[in-house]
Amino acid sequence: xxxxxxxxxxxxxxxxxxxxxxxxxxxxxxxxxxxxxxxxxxxxxxxxxxxxxxxxxxxxxxxxxxxxxxxxxxxxxxxxxxxxxxxxxxxxxxxxxxxxxxxxxxxxxxxxxxxxxxxxxxxxxxxxxxxxxxxxxxxxxxxxxxxxxxxxxxxxxxxxxxxxxxxxxxxxxxxxxxxxxxxxxxxxxxxxxxxxxxxxxxxxxxxxxxxxxxxxxxxxxxxxxxxxxxxxxxxxxxxxxxxxxxxxxxxxxxxxxxxxxxxxxxxxxxxxxxxxxxxxxxxxxxxxxxxxxxxxxxxxxxxxxxxxxxxxxxxxxxxxxxxxxxxxxxxxxxxxxxxxxxxxxxxxxxxxxxxxxxxxxxxxxxxxxxxxxxxxxxxxxxxxxxxxxxxxxxxxxxxxxxxxxxxxxxxxxxxxxxxxxxxxxxxxxxxxxxxxxxxxxxxxxxxxxxxxxxxxxxxxxxxxxxxxxxxxxxxxxxxxxxxxxxxxxxxxxxxxxxxxxxxxxxxxxxxxxxxxxxxxxxxxxxxxxxxxxxxxxxxxxxxxxxxxxxxxxxxxxxxxxxxxxxxxxxxxxxxxxxxxxxxxxxxxxxxxxxxxxxxxxxxxxxxxxxxxxxxxxxxxxxxxxxxxxxxxxxxxxxxxxxxxxxxxxxxxxxxxxxxxxxxxxxxxxxxxxxxxxxxxxxxxxxxxxxxxxxxxxxxxxxxxxxxxxxxxxxxxxxxxxxxxxxxxxxxxxxxxxxxxxxxxxxxxxxxxxxxxxxxxxxxxxxxxxxxxxxxxxxxxxxxxxxxxxxxxxxxxxxxxxxxxxxxxxxxxxx
Amino acid sequence: xxxxxxxxxxxxxxxxxxxxxxxxxxxxxxxxxxxxxxxxxxxxxxxxxxxxxxxxxxxxxxxxxxxxxxxxxxxxxxxxxxxxxxxxxxxxxxxxxxxxxxxxxxxxxxxxxxxxxxxxxxxxxxxxxxxxxxxxxxxxxxxxxxxxxxxxxxxxx
Numbered sequence: 001x002x003x004x005x006x007x008x009x010x011x012x013x014x015x016x017x018x019x020x021x022x023x024x025x026x027x028x029x030x031x032x033x034x035x036x037x038x039x040x041x042x043x044x045x046x047x048x049x050x051x052x053x054x055x056x057x058x059x060x061x062x063x064x065x066x067x068x069x070x071x072x073x074x075x076x077x078x079x080x081x082x083x084x085x086x087x088x089x090x091x092x093x094x095x096x097x098x099x100x101x102x103x104x105x106x107x108x109x110x111x112x113x114x115x116x117x118x119x120x121x122x123x124x125x126x127x128x129x130x131x132x133x134x135x136x137x138x139x140x141x142x143x144x145x146x147x148x149x150x151x152x153x154x155x156x157x158x159x160x161x162x163x164x165x166x167x168x169x170x171x172x173x174x175x176x177x178x179x180x181x182x183x184x185x186x187x188x189x190x191x192x193x194x195x196x197x198x199x200x201x202x203x204x205x206x207x208x209x210x211x212x213x214x215x216x217x218x219x220x221x222x223x224x225x226x227x228x229x230x231x232x233x234x235x236x237x238x239x240x241x242x243x244x245x246x247x248x249x250x251x252x253x254x255x256x257x258x259x260x261x262x263x264x265x266x267x268x269x270x271x272x273x274x275x276x277x278x279x280x281x282x283x284x285x286x287x288x289x290x291x292x293x294x295x296x297x298x299x300x301x302x303x304x305x306x307x308x309x310x311x312x313x314x315x316x317x318x319x320x321x322x323x324x325x326x327x328x329x330x331x332x333x334x335x336x337x338x339x340x341x342x343x344x345x346x347x348x349x350x351x352x353x354x355x356x357x358x359x360x361x362x363x364x365x366x367x368x369x370x371x372x373x374x375x376x377x378x379x380x381x382x383x384x385x386x387x388x389x390x391x392x393x394x395x396x397x398x399x400x401x402x403x404x405x406x407x408x409x410x411x412x413x414x415x416x417x418x419x420x421x422x423x424x425x426x427x428x429x430x431x432x433x434x435x436x437x438x439x440x441x442x443x444x445x446x447x448x449x450x451x452x453x454x455x456x457x458x459x460x461x462x463x464x465x466x467x468x469x470x471x472x473x474x475x476x477x478x479x480x481x482x483x484x485x486x487x488x489x490x491x492x493x494x495x496x497x498x499x500x501x502x503x504x505x506x507x508x509x510x511x512x513x514x515x516x517x518x519x520x521x522x523x524x525x526x527x528x529x530x531x532x533x534x535x536x537x538x539x540x541x542x543x544x545x546x547x548x549x550x551x552x553x554x555x556x557x558x559x560x561x562x563x564x565x566x567x568x569x570x571x572x573x574x575x576x577x578x579x580x581x582x583x584x585x586x587x588x589x590x591x592x593x594x595x596x597x598x599x600x601x602x603x604x605x606x607x608x609x610x611x612x613x614x615x616x617x618x619x620x621x622x623x624x625x626x627x628x629x630x631x632x633x634x635x636x637x638x639x640x641x642x643x644x645x646x647x648x649x650x651x652x653x654x655x656x657x658x659x660x661x662x663x664x665x666x667x668x669x670x671x672x673x674x675x676x677x678x679x680x681x682x683x684x685x686x687x688x689x690x691x692x693x694x695x696x697x698x699x700x701x702x703x704x705x706x707x708x709x710x711x712x713x714x715x716x717x718x719x720x721x722x723x724x725x726x727x728x729x730x731x732x733x734x735x736x737x738x739x740x741x742x743x744x745x746x747x748x749x750x751x752x753x754x755x756x757x758x759x760x761x762x763x764x765x766x767x768x769x770x771x772x773x774x775x776x777x778x779x780x781x782x783x784x785x786x787x788x789x790x791x792x793x794x795x796x797x798x799x800x801x802x803x804x805x806x807x808x809x810x811x812x813x814x
Numbered sequence: 815x816x817x818x819x820x821x822x823x824x825x826x827x828x829x830x831x832x833x834x835x836x837x838x839x840x841x842x843x844x845x846x847x848x849x850x851x852x853x854x855x856x857x858x859x860x861x862x863x864x865x866x867x868x869x870x871x872x873x874x875x876x877x878x879x880x881x882x883x884x885x886x887x888x889x890x891x892x893x894x895x896x897x898x899x900x901x902x903x904x905x906x907x908x909x910x911x912x913x914x915x916x917x918x919x920x921x922x923x924x925x926x927x928x929x930x931x932x933x934x935x936x937x938x939x940x941x942x943x944x945x946x947x948x949x950x951x952x953x954x955x956x957x958x959x960x961x962x963x964x965x966x967x968x969x970x971x
Contacts, residue, residue, distance in 0.1 A: 130969050130970060131968055131969055133964060133965055133968050133969040134969050162964075412960065412964055413957075413960045413961045413964070414961070416961075419851075420961075423849075423850065424965060426849075427900070427901060427971050428970075428971040429901060429965055429966075429969040429970065429971045430969075607950055607953065607954065609856075609859060609950070610856050610859070610860070610950060610951075610953070610954035610957075611852070611856070611954070611957065611958075612950060612953035612954040612956070612957045613953070613957045636859075639855055744851075745851050746851040746852075746855060747851065747852065749852065749855075749856065
């Protein structure tokens with residue numbers, strides 16, 4: 001029998017369970033099944049970064065539903081719309097079931113032996129001829145910890161290549177960079193539990209209501225209870241989150257540093273600085289004070305468009321609140337001066353001494369469920385266990401652990417960041433690129449360029465995925481991967497809480513877990529340690545987890561006190577977990593001591609404007625020895641601004657019903673129907689100026705490319721247009737519609753995160769009928785469109801007059 | 815103040831010329847390597863810094879009578895061979911920028927020494943401000959060179 005405890009499509013956050021700061025967050029168990037499960041298997045949701053505990057319902061060897069886990073600290077039983085529906089993608093008919101090899105220009109079925117032999121042969125040839133510097137890996141924020149760690153060891157100690165990063169570069173690199181710059185190491189100071197008791201919440205570029213719906217439900221429950229917190233929201237759009245704000249500041253895109261400097265200045269002016277905390281636990285306050293002095297409300301209004309009196313209202317709240325939780329996400333991370341701006345949020349907390357206390361913490365959010373683990377394990381351009389590439393002792397620790405020569409591990413500069421990996425592919429020095437569980441042909445900026453790179457003759461592309469994505473179509477080898485529910489592993493959310501997610505069913509066809517694929521590759525490549533023993537000494541998820549624990553010993557992300565057994569109990573446990581903290585650690589830095597000492601820190605820091613590294617000698621000369629670092633920044637104008645030719649700002653973002661490129665959510669019917677297509681959101685003023693009516697086709701052009709979208713009018717400032725970036729071509733190749741056709745190839749100097757949040761564009765009404773070529777040319781035009789989107793499908797929807805309306809009572813742009 | 819017989823003007827000419835040559839080289843490198851977005855953006859930014867240094871020189875030139883010096887032109891010819899293409903070309907161009915920026919850095923150091931002997935706080939302040947930014951320029955070139963060098967020298971394109 002099917003069950004659905006709530007209609008999460010129309011009622012995204014579910015019924016309120018109000019509570020005040022003195023009572024715990026109540027349980028509410030959400031469940032959705034399509035049949036009665038025979039058994040329930042312990043899992044964790046992977047469809048946003050929140051990491052909600054759940055059980056997976058199984059019947060006849062198939063997943064038939066999910067049920068939130070009441071005992072879990074993260075969600076107390078709740079699940080969001082993506083969690084309640086997204087599992088249906090596991091059962092899709094179009095899952096990849098066998099490996100594919102490109103032969104005669106077409107992807108054709110092959111055996112695992114054939115596919116792996118080919119990958120190993122090409123790896124060997126390329127390393128032999130060009131060194132391991134010609135080998136690149138582009139991974140994900142979707143695999144499990146055990147898989148990332150194995151991959152990291154293969155890359156760093158097996159091949160010895162510095163070229164390994166993930167799509168986490170696009171989503172969470174700035175979170176890591178900002179934490180490292182301020183506190184010496186990655187690791188969130190706060191915890192979700194701080195939201196239950198805080199007086200004030202500051203959301204900076206973070207549409208939490210849409211992105212982490214269960215975390216937002218947690219806040220809504222506070223707002224509905226006694227002594228609700230005040231909410232300050234910084235977002236250029238009127239999002240679901242902004243609708244609930246006590247004060248909503250809507251700055252022009254790309255001006256976060258100016259706005260935050262203005263807020264810090266108001267806090268200082270109000271005399272709300274905690275001098276005792278600053279003196280005892282920080283370095284650099286005087287320079288911050290000097291820097292923000294000129295950011296008066298009036299100057300900030302000129303720079304950002306935020307009215308001076310609105311800024312003052314927000315400043316007053318931040319200066320007077322006794323406790324404060326701040327959350328930061330893509331509006332900061334994917335915009336101009338990303339790291340510099342994210343660090344100003346850290347500075348706000350340091351200046352007020354509001355850190356490491358109940359109700360006071362910082363959540364530099366993640367975009368993906370397992371992004372934290374990509375960072376911890378070093379599968380992303382960091383070193384495992386938050387080690388410092390510029391500290392030889394840290395490299396020695398890894399060399400000892402893996403029993404490989406010191407020089408095997410690339411450490412001559414930071415591991416290569418994703419955008420540079422793609423650039424090396426473009427210039428031809430990387431000749432082998434292995435992509436896992438991510439879809440760069442939709443998610444990277446400037447997609448025309450990405451398609452050109454993927455099609456290069458001299459680049460051997462391996463794609464490991466569960467579906468034939470837009471990216472997989474360009475691969476030389478496609479490996480079918482098992483996904484969530486079909487394999488066991490652990491992962492960690494932004495609250496540092498570690499969860500386990502178990503295998504509930506068998507993967508379809510011959511699909512294998514990413515861990516098994518990596519282990520097989522390592523075996524076939526015959527990677528050895530210094531004693532001639534296999535480099536990879538583990539063989540399944542649990543033995544990998546045990547190996548990982550050894551790697552974390554004594555580091556900030558210490559997992560040594562965790563076991564699979566402990567995790568199966570179903571609460572979620574925040575790291576560090578060790579002898580000192582056997583039950584985990586709710587919040588970091590309660591003693592005001594930060595991991596900044598030279599021998600322990602994960603970084604020596606970078607110049608916010610140039611990315612230049614601080615040298616070990618310079619750092620040691622002023623060794624902070626446990627003090628947090630306060631680093632100011634001056635406002636800089638974005639690199640591309642509207643002009644006569646491209647007069648509007650474009651910003652891109654996500655919708656509540658979809659995750660990433662809809663690889664899963666587009667295959668769950670209720671989610672796909674709730675948000676069936678992309679759109680361009682524009683203000684009434686801009687629509688009128690261009691003669692555009694609701695639902696008209698609109699041509700949106702930038703210097704990189706063009707897309708065609710339906711118009712959605714309202715809820716956005718004049719001069720700004722918004723396009724959700726989820727939509728590629730796999731289910732609709734009829735027109736170019738991916739937002740990233742338009743975006744810029746450029747990145748933050750420190751975190752190297754690309755700037756998806758601004759670009760200059762122009763719009764015009766697009767008459768599909770008038771644009772259709774005359775008869776006879778139609779076939780050629782459709783062919784051209786199809787080649788543009790890299791599709792092999794026959795489907796064409798250019799001429800359809802009806803189009804699917806969103807089946808939801810909620811705004812699709814919220 | 816009687817500035818006759820002093821050679822401060824000589825070094826003002828030298829730093830003026832060197833900063834101008836650096837702006838020129840930064841602009842060329844940035845435009846030539848437009849496909850390396852970080853090099854493009856950062857070199858544009860660093861060129862703005864150097865143009866700012868030249869502006870700060872104006873009142874000092876007034877005071878100390880700058881002596882125009884042809885050496886920086888010759889130095890640019892000697893040090894800056896770019897812009898060149900490819901991974902190795904990028905390393906060589908950044909290498910030359912590092913050399914040019916170090917020339918600028920040394921000029922500011924020499925002038926700052928003179929400023930102290932002259933007890934000229936204005937000159938000293940300008941030297942310190944500019945030297946601080948020049949140091950950041952040098953550090954960027956070094957960081958980017960260290961990143962690019964292994965790939966450019968070891969792996970064929």
